[in-house]
Amino acid sequence: MKKFKVLKNSYYDSVTLMSTTVAIKKALNLVDLVMFMGTDMNKDMMDSVGLYNQVFDDATPNDLLLGADMEEENDNWADQVIEQLSNKNKKQESSDTVFKTISQAKQAKDSNIAIISVPGIYAANEAFKALENDMHVMLFSDNVSVEDEIALKDLALKKDLLVMGPDCGTAILNGKGLCFANQVSKGNIGLVAASGTGLQEVTVIIDRFGGGITQAIGVGGRDLSEAVGGKMMLKSIDALNEDSETKVIVLISKPPHKTVLDKIIKKLEEVEKPVVVCLLDAKVDQKMNNVYFVSTLTKAGQKALELIGKKTPDLTELDHELKAVIQNEIALKKSTQTKVKGLFCGGTLTAEALSVLRNDLKGITSNVAKKAHEKMEDPMKSFGHNLVDLGDDIFTQGKPHPMIEPMIRLDRILLEAKNPETSVILLDFELGLGSHEDPVGVTMDTILEARKVAEKDGRYITFVAYVCGTNKDSQGLEKSEKLLRDHGIIVAKTNAHAAMISAAIVGGAK
Amino acid sequence: MSINKLFNEDLKIVNVGSPSFKKDYETQNIDYVHLEWRPPANGDLKLLSLLNQIRPKMDLINKANEEVVAKIKAAEAKLVAVKKAIEVIPNMTVHTILHAGPPIAFDDMAGPMKGAIIGALMYEGLAKDQSDALKLAQSGKIIFDSAHHHSAVGPMAGIVSASMAVHVLYNEVHSNYSYCTINEGLGKVLRYGANSKEVLQRLKFMEKTVMPVLNQAVELADGIDIKSIITQALHMGDECHNRNKASSALFLREVSGYIVQTDFSNEMKMDTLNFIKNNEHYFLNLSMPYCKLALDSARQTKHSTVVIAMSRNGVDFGIQLAHSDQWFTAPANYVKGLMFPGFSEDDAAPDIGDSAITETCGIGGFAMGGAPAIVQFVGGVVKQAFDYSREMHQITAGAHQVFTLPPLDFMPTAVGIDILKVVESNILPIINTGMAHKDAGVGQVGAGLVSPPMACFEKALEHFVKNEQGEK
Numbered sequence: 001m002k003k004f005k006v007l008k009n010s011y012y013d014s015v016t017l018m019s020t021t022v023a024i025k026k027a028l029n030l031v032d033l034v035m036f037m038g039t040d041m042n043k044d045m046m047d048s049v050g051l052y053n054q055v056f057d058d059a060t061p062n063d064l065l066l067g068a069d070m071e072e073e074n075d076n077w078a079d080q081v082i083e084q085l086s087n088k089n090k091k092q093e094s095s096d097t098v099f100k101t102i103s104q105a106k107q108a109k110d111s112n113i114a115i116i117s118v119p120g121i122y123a124a125n126e127a128f129k130a131l132e133n134d135m136h137v138m139l140f141s142d143n144v145s146v147e148d149e150i151a152l153k154d155l156a157l158k159k160d161l162l163v164m165g166p167d168c169g170t171a172i173l174n175g176k177g178l179c180f181a182n183q184v185s186k187g188n189i190g191l192v193a194a195s196g197t198g199l200q201e202v203t204v205i206i207d208r209f210g211g212g213i214t215q216a217i218g219v220g221g222r223d224l225s226e227a228v229g230g231k232m233m234l235k236s237i238d239a240l241n242e243d244s245e246t247k248v249i250v251l252i253s254k255p256p257h258k259t260v261l262d263k264i265i266k267k268l269e270e271v272e273k274p275v276v277v278c279l280l281d282a283k284v285d286q287k288m289n290n291v292y293f294v295s296t297l298t299k300a301g302q303k304a305l306e307l308i309g310k311k312t313p314d315l316t317e318l319d320h321e322l323k324a325v326i327q328n329e330i331a332l333k334k335s336t337q338t339k340v341k342g343l344f345c346g347g348t349l350t351a352e353a354l355s356v357l358r359n360d361l362k363g364i365t366s367n368v369a370k371k372a373h374e375k376m377e378d379p380m381k382s383f384g385h386n387l388v389d390l391g392d393d394i395f396t397q398g399k400p401h402p403m404i405e406p407m408i409r410l411d412r413i414l415l416e417a418k419n420p421e422t423s424v425i426l427l428d429f430e431l432g433l434g435s436h437e438d439p440v441g442v443t444m445d446t447i448l449e450a451r452k453v454a455e456k457d458g459r460y461i462t463f464v465a466y467v468c469g470t471n472k473d474s475q476g477l478e479k480s481e482k483l484l485r486d487h488g489i490i491v492a493k494t495n496a497h498a499a500m501i502s503a504a505i506v507g508g509a510k
Numbered sequence: 511m512s513i514n515k516l517f518n519e520d521l522k523i524v525n526v527g528s529p530s531f532k533k534d535y536e537t538q539n540i541d542y543v544h545l546e547w548r549p550p551a552n553g554d555l556k557l558l559s560l561l562n563q564i565r566p567k568m569d570l571i572n573k574a575n576e577e578v579v580a581k582i583k584a585a586e587a588k589l590v591a592v593k594k595a596i597e598v599i600p601n602m603t604v605h606t607i608l609h610a611g612p613p614i615a616f617d618d619m620a621g622p623m624k625g626a627i628i629g630a631l632m633y634e635g636l637a638k639d640q641s642d643a644l645k646l647a648q649s650g651k652i653i654f655d656s657a658h659h660h661s662a663v664g665p666m667a668g669i670v671s672a673s674m675a676v677h678v679l680y681n682e683v684h685s686n687y688s689y690c691t692i693n694e695g696l697g698k699v700l701r702y703g704a705n706s707k708e709v710l711q712r713l714k715f716m717e718k719t720v721m722p723v724l725n726q727a728v729e730l731a732d733g734i735d736i737k738s739i740i741t742q743a744l745h746m747g748d749e750c751h752n753r754n755k756a757s758s759a760l761f762l763r764e765v766s767g768y769i770v771q772t773d774f775s776n777e778m779k780m781d782t783l784n785f786i787k788n789n790e791h792y793f794l795n796l797s798m799p800y801c802k803l804a805l806d807s808a809r810q811t812k813h814s815t816v817v818i819a820m821s822r823n824g825v826d827f828g829i830q831l832a833h834s835d836q837w838f839t840a841p842a843n844y845v846k847g848l849m850f851p852g853f854s855e856d857d858a859a860p861d862i863g864d865s866a867i868t869e870t871c872g873i874g875g876f877a878m879g880g881a882p883a884i885v886q887f888v889g890g891v892v893k894q895a896f897d898y899s900r901e902m903h904q905i906t907a908g909a910h911q912v913f914t915l916p917p918l919d920f921m922p923t924a925v926g927i928d929i930l931k932v933v934e935s936n937i938l939p940i941i942n943t944g945m946a947h948k949d950a951g952v953g954q955v956g957a958g959l960v961s962p963p964m965a966c967f968e969k970a971l972e973h974f975v976k977n978e979q980g981e982k
Contacts, residue, residue, distance in 0.1 A: 049851060103904060116526045124562075245517070
């Protein structure tokens with residue numbers, strides 16, 4: 001049945017009426033409902049939908065006209081409509097402001113740095129946006145084209161901005177760690193690195209022996225390639241040279257392209273502050289005042305500490321106690337057990353280990369090696385002395401990086417344990433921001449299982465570990481090292497130290 | 511900004527990508543914003559590559575866009591005359607019919623537009639009835655053209671024929687003119703495709719009474735400042751597209767004294783005054799030509815990526831850029847919003863009319879944050895209207911300091927839609943608009959929000975990049 005009602009002097013704006021009609025119709029279970037102020041035009045419209053009645057004839061534009069079609073008799077329908085209509089004024093929850101673009105965030109918050117970890121194909125575009133908004137960029141994403149990297153860095157240089165990356169995993173700016181970084185003390189050593197774990201390792205060593213850092217700038221692994229030409233490293237050297245807090249500068253990279261090395265050396269001629277340069281295997285013949293070339297991350301940390309007047313113990317020696325431990329381990333080996341298997345999460349740590357071990361361990365191979373004869377034929381297979389960077393793209397396709405989620409390495413530990421030639425499994429553990437919440441703990445069950453696998457075969461595998469971290473890291477250095485020692489695992493002082501211990505074990509077993 | 515400055519200030523991070531870094535910022539007390547990131551250009555690598563290709567020209571483009579925005583903002587607008595279309599509109603003939611939106615052939619037109627054209631042909635006396643008019647329209651003897659090509663705009667079907675009365679606006683700063691018909695009111699009206707006797711009678715009344723009275727009043731007033739009315743109305747809850755209550759009242763206040771002074775009969779004066787008074791959308795047909803005037807003044811600016819016109823013909827949505835007269839079109843969207851009772855979304859025609867010129871000029875939907883009374887179109891949350899007005903700044907090249915929004919601390923409205931920003935951010939301009947019934951003559955069936963199809967901006971970008979690369 002159809003019912004009609006006029007509410008005199010009850011003005012509602014048309015939008016309120018329109019927006020509530022459907023809801024009220026539903027709430028009151030009406031077949032149809034129209035609500036209009038009594039203008040002639042509205043009356044026509046009500047007529048056209050068949051809900052007009054002569055009671056509306058005298059209504060004015062200030063009167064609310066209600067017309068309803070209902071199946072069930074409801075005498076109070078008009079009151080209920082009005083009640084619902086007045087409820088309408090209670091506001092719905094308001095939405096929080098969301099930021100969709102870098103420009104928007106810049107305008108609202110005056111942000112000064114963008115940390116970009118979107119898929120590589122979109123990453124450069126976001127980085128351009130950040131630079132156009134006068135923001136510094138940390139480009140965590142990889143798979144950014146080298147052309148884009150060059151264009152980004154050129155624009156950054158023009159605007160005196162940082163572009164850290166692409167594929168930059170570590171930075172510490174103004175004491176704040178970004179992405180994968182350890183909690184280290186503030187101090188007066190400034191670092192620039194084309195290497196994530198290399199930067200972590202040196203900052204951790206500096207922190208451990210009473211030093212501190214001003215800035216740790218990552219530039220991305222490709223910055224020192226011929227094409228990119230070290231643009232960002234050169235710029236960062238300038239920035240640290242200008243920075244009054246920075247007293248000592250440390251440069252860290254895997255070996256750069258020859259032309260880039262020349263540029264860096266030329267740049268260093270302008271720098272008055274002492275500079276420690278760690279390019280791992282790179283051959284540098286130059287002798288320069290105030291520039292100290294070292295070949296390991298450990299030595300880089302030690303030299304930097306020395307330059308700010310901090311003494312360090314010998315971090316690479318094998319002392320009596322350790323030698324005794326090594327002898328014990330050797331005694332437990334079967335004769336087949338001759339090889340070191342390094343299973344790394346850190347790329348530069350792998351490279352450093354290779355650099356340390358290549359002279360002692362003949363035929364050593366690695367998936368980070370540059371020289372053809374040192375390259376692993378198949379990184380997926382265990383063969384000979386091998387140092388595997390498990391963060392390599394071939395392992396991480398569709399899987400998390402082993403620093404975040406060690407699944408890849410856990411599987412590999414068991415694979416190595418089954419190989420009769422395995423004598424030493426060498427492991428690195430990175431603590432700090434971005435890493436797994438308990439990298440040692442999550443690996444322990446697998447280590448124990450691996451031992452059992454070997455035991456069944458009458459073999460004994462030595463685990464040598466290095467934990468890159470500080471006690472300020474949430475995972476805790478001491479706690480992590482204790483857990484390892486409690487299970488009879490040899491814990492090294494630095495990554496290079498761990499490599500040397502491994503060599504001593506297999507060297508002795510020859 | 512410099513690197514060494516960064517070393518001495520607090521980090522304020524924008525996190526673009528993995529939310530897992532958020533907890534690390536929080537534990538270190540770093541001030542950060544996490545973006546609700548979506549792939550730019552909707553993840554379309556071809557478009558991203560286009561955006562990349564013109565990056566080296568960004569300085570040139572930004573400069574051109576600034577120039578365009580400056581011109582739009584500087585434009586002044588006075589209503590200087592109310593005349594027959596044929597007397598004032600360039601290249602108008604007795605057989606010309608102007609319509610809303612990008613050019614379209616009669617057979618392809620939407621129902622409301624065809625209905626309005628049939629009405630216009632009868633009104634002009636070129637046809638005696640509907641079937642006669644239809645035959646004439648299909649005969650090829652009538653020249654159909656986009657009103658935009660004649661410095662004119664019109665709401666909904668936007669039909670302008672030779673004898674129709676049009677507002678004439680003049681921009682003293684850039685010496686250009688624009689034209690728009692007089693708003694007929696609501697209900698059964700030509701712009702929604704109605705062409706019954708009463709519709710045609712009203713048009714005649716407008717031609718015979720409103721036009722001469724208003725024209726003389728405007729002359730006596732030495733022109734009426736339209737931009738100033740918009741400025742005030744934005745402070746009175748109008749956004750000058752879908753809400754024109756305050757502006758229509760302000761216009762009446764400005765013109766009524768002069769109407770009284772004209773030498774027409776009291777009856778004609780009263781009829782004219784009442785006609786304006788009874789139509790709360792009267793001012794729409796003045797805000798639209800103001801916008802057209804301001805935007806047209808910035809045409810032919812090389813290297814600019816600013817949109818100079820957005821318009822719909824009921825089938826396609828079209829945009830034009832400041833650097834050329836070319837249209838970039840794609841099928842128009844349907845308006846989402848509130849339906850008048852008795853109608854459903856199936857009854858609505860696709861988005862139609864030139865009225866999106868208001869948004870192109872930074873008012874209308876862009877100024878919704880200053881028009882809380884109409885936010886129920888967007889679900890009733892005032893905050894959402896604020897968000898729209900703020901968000902539009904993400905896709906414009908500038909801000910209109912003269913048009914400000916009191917509820918947002920007098921934030922200037924966003925002006926100068928930049929296609930680069932639209933494509934990249936995937937944020938489309940928001941348009942406040944009415945919905946026409948898909949059949950001719952039924953009228954308005956609702957109102958709500960609509961956006962242009964992204965394809966218009968994508969095509970414009972493609973063309974722009976090609977053009978820029980063409981001239982080395």
